[in-house]
Every structure is written in C-alpha cells, then in structure tokens.
Amino acid sequence: MPLNVEDSIQNLPPVKGFLERNEHLLGVVISHPHQDHYGLSKYLLSESMVFMGAATERILKAATLFTPSGVSFKNVVHLESGKPLSVGPFTVTPYLNDHSAYDAYSLLIDADGRRLFYSGDFRGHGRKAGAFQRILKHPPTDVDVLLMEGTTIGRSGVEAKFQTEEQLEACFVRHMQKSKGMVLAWTSGQNIDRLVTIFKACKKSSRQLILDLYTAEILRVTGNPKLPQGFWKGIRVFLPASQKRQVIKNQQFGLVDEYRKNRIYPSGLAEEAARSVLIFRPSMAKDLGKAECLKDARLIYSLWSGYLRQEKMRPFHEWLKVHQIPLTACHTSGHASLDDLQRFAKAIAPKTLVPIHSFETKRFEEFFANVKRKQDGEWWEVP
Numbered sequence: 001m002p003l004n005v006e007d008s009i010q011n012l013p014p015v016k017g018f019l020e021r022n023e024h025l026l027g028v029v030i031s032h033p034h035q036d037h038y039g040l041s042k043y044l045l046s047e048s049m050v051f052m053g054a055a056t057e058r059i060l061k062a063a064t065l066f067t068p069s070g071v072s073f074k075n076v077v078h079l080e081s082g083k084p085l086s087v088g089p090f091t092v093t094p095y096l097n098d099h100s101a102y103d104a105y106s107l108l109i110d111a112d113g114r115r116l117f118y119s120g121d122f123r124g125h126g127r128k129a130g131a132f133q134r135i136l137k138h139p140p141t142d143v144d145v146l147l148m149e150g151t152t153i154g155r156s157g158v159e160a161k162f163q164t165e166e167q168l169e170a171c172f173v174r175h176m177q178k179s180k181g182m183v184l185a186w187t188s189g190q191n192i193d194r195l196v197t198i199f200k201a202c203k204k205s206s207r208q209l210i211l212d213l214y215t216a217e218i219l220r221v222t223g224n225p226k227l228p229q230g231f232w233k234g235i236r237v238f239l240p241a242s243q244k245r246q247v248i249k250n251q252q253f254g255l256v257d258e259y260r261k262n263r264i265y266p267s268g269l270a271e272e273a274a275r276s277v278l279i280f281r282p283s284m285a286k287d288l289g290k291a292e293c294l295k296d297a298r299l300i301y302s303l304w305s306g307y308l309r310q311e312k313m314r315p316f317h318e319w320l321k322v323h324q325i326p327l328t329a330c331h332t333s334g335h336a337s338l339d340d341l342q343r344f345a346k347a348i349a350p351k352t353l354v355p356i357h358s359f360e361t362k363r364f365e366e367f368f369a370n371v372k373r374k375q376d377g378e379w380w381e382v383p
Helices: 035-043 054-063 129-137 165-177 192-204 213-221 241-249 253-257 266-275 282-291 305-309 311-322 338-348 361-367
Strands: 049-053 075-079 085-087 090-096 105-111 114-118 145-149 183-186 208-212 235-238 276-280 298-301 327-329 352-356
Touching: 049 054, 054 075, 054 213, 090 129, 129 338, 145 338, 165 183, 165 192, 165 298, 192 208, 192 213, 192 276, 208 213, 208 266, 213 235, 213 241, 213 253, 235 266, 241 253, 241 282, 266 276, 266 282, 276 282, 282 311, 305 311, 338 361, 352 361
Parallel strands: 049 075, 114 145, 145 352, 183 276, 183 298, 208 235, 208 276, 298 327
Antiparallel strands: 085 090, 090 105, 105 114
16 A cells, blocks of 8 residues: 555555456465555455465454554465465565564565566665575576665665664663653554664663553564563553553453563553653553653654654644653664665666655666666566
8 A cells, every 4th residue: 555545445456356356366465564565455355365474464463453454364375485485377485574564575476487576675774684685695586577665765865874773772772871751662563673672772771661562462473482572571561541442342351461460550650650661652642641650751753754744743742842751763764775775786686677665766767777667557568
C-alpha cells in the first residue's frame, strides 16, 4: 500500500485474481511486515496463497489485537533465506535483509530463463548489516532486471552516511543519563533493531525499560530468544487503557498473564519514573497524565522527522508544552543511504535497473546505470 493513498479496497491494484478467482494468480508475496508492503492484502480473496516469513506471519497476526493494521491469512507458505521455492513456473529465492522491519527479504525470481531481483526495503547500517554485506559479497548473478528501492533519494542529507544503530545507542545513553525524570522513547513497536538499541542504552544508563503489552507481544512472537523480552530482568510491561480494553473485549487475558511478574501498573509509574524508559506513543498520553509520572520527563523521538510536521501532530505538540517535556531526536533511517544503494546496484550489476519505492524515481539516472523508469500499473516484459 503506497504511503500516499488511503487504506481502501478501491486502491487495490487491478490484478486479476485479487478480488475474483483466477487460476493464473499463483500467490502474493509479502517481503516484510511494514504496512506499505502488506496494508491492502486484507482485501484479497480469503483463499489467496500468501508467501511471507514465519516471523512476519506471527507479527502481523499478533498485531490484530492491538491495531487495525494487523492481518491474518488462511493459506500461508513461509519464506526462508537462501531456500528456493517453486511457485508454478517461478523459482523464488529469498535473501534476508538488514531493515528496520524484522524478517525482511529481497527476492530473486527465476522464470523462462530470465532473472529479476526485487530489493525489498533494505539498509546497510542496522544490527543485521551482515545480511547486507553477504549480498554484496555473494550477489545473484546474471540479473536481467533489478527492482530497487530508493526511499531516501531526494531527502535532505542523503549524501551523508547514516548513523549505525550502535552509534545511535550512544545518543540514547547521553540523553537518558542527563534526564532527571522518566524518558519517553517514541519509536515503532515493530522496529526490533531500535528496541534492541534502546534496551542496550537502558542497561548502560542504569534504567529499566517499560514496554507496553503490544510491543512486548511483538518481541515475543519473533521467536528469537536473544531479543529483549517482557519477562526479562530489567524490563517491565505496562498495559495502557486502550490495550486493556482490547484485551477485555477479545477475552485475551492469557496475554497479560504471560507478564504478570514484570507488570507495572499506572499507580507505580510515578515512583519508578526517574529510573525508567517507557516505549511511548501519543495514545498513551492520557494514561501517563493520570499517573502523574511526567515531572522532569524527556521525550526521545526515534521515527522519521517528517511525521512531526504533519497537521495531525498539533495536539501532541500541545501536550508536550503543557507538561513541559523537551523533545530530542535520536534516529537513523530504516532505509539505505545513497552510498549503500550504489554499492548494492554495483554488486547486482543488472542489465536494467527499475526504480521503485521512491517519490524521486526521476533522479535515479543521476546515481545509477541502466535505469529504466516504469509507471505504476504498467505491464512490461523482462527483456
């Protein structure tokens, strides 16, 4: 689902088989669990075959309790990095990506003697940078077409190298250490790399990390025991009123029981504020105000800066003013820098490079060779 369109069935691409049965549609591939890559999939026929990583399926299903963007599917085949999958005349080989979403893949597609490589969303400066380096060292060969993302092209400062998650960790530590009250860390509950960064910064700053139930569940369903978990020492789990209503409405009391020993209630937030970092989003503002835990608080913003300039964010800025909460940014992109995009394209060395996932596709020719722009909804043959 493009970021600039509404979540509506009217925006589902006009592909035969999406809304009516068609034997020629063999399936839909979801490269990773970000809404702009799966958001309209909920409008597909329920019997549609969907290909995605196992952790991606669990993350999307877990999200259904907490957010309208969650989704579950009946017929799922799991992608595994490096393992080819036969789908009719196509062979699909996933490559694990370094990205802000967990379980993200590039895809090599072989058919009829031709090869297409879909970059998916990727970067080279995250905690899975090794995945990016593996593609550079062992790229697929003889690629006819590379569909490559360019999210950061056209953004200010794209020519500069982006901070690594390790460097970002130092930014969090610095602001945590100079904060007298609770630190509110506003980041995506599905940005696993960033949650790891924040947890590591908490440990270095002698603070505990408070997760909301949604974020704790996303971490749990990754199935990765090395990632921070809501039952670990140094981690607490908070149940905001909005999430509590969903738990009661859907009778999902077992989820809360999972974290009973580490749960922190609103009445305990004020006492723990000075030694805590809480994963924040604006929907929690009323909860925190009622808990009277915001004295000397500081907010660290760790998302794309453009969101803060949107008109709908005005009430949030007013809330910060009312509670005298300073806002600081500690963020790095979930997408590749220009330098890493160029390294990626050079390693793949496609006969044709088609720009995707960018508002600046017309600028690709400034930076890459063999560029051919295509329009959304345009059918074309791989040469």
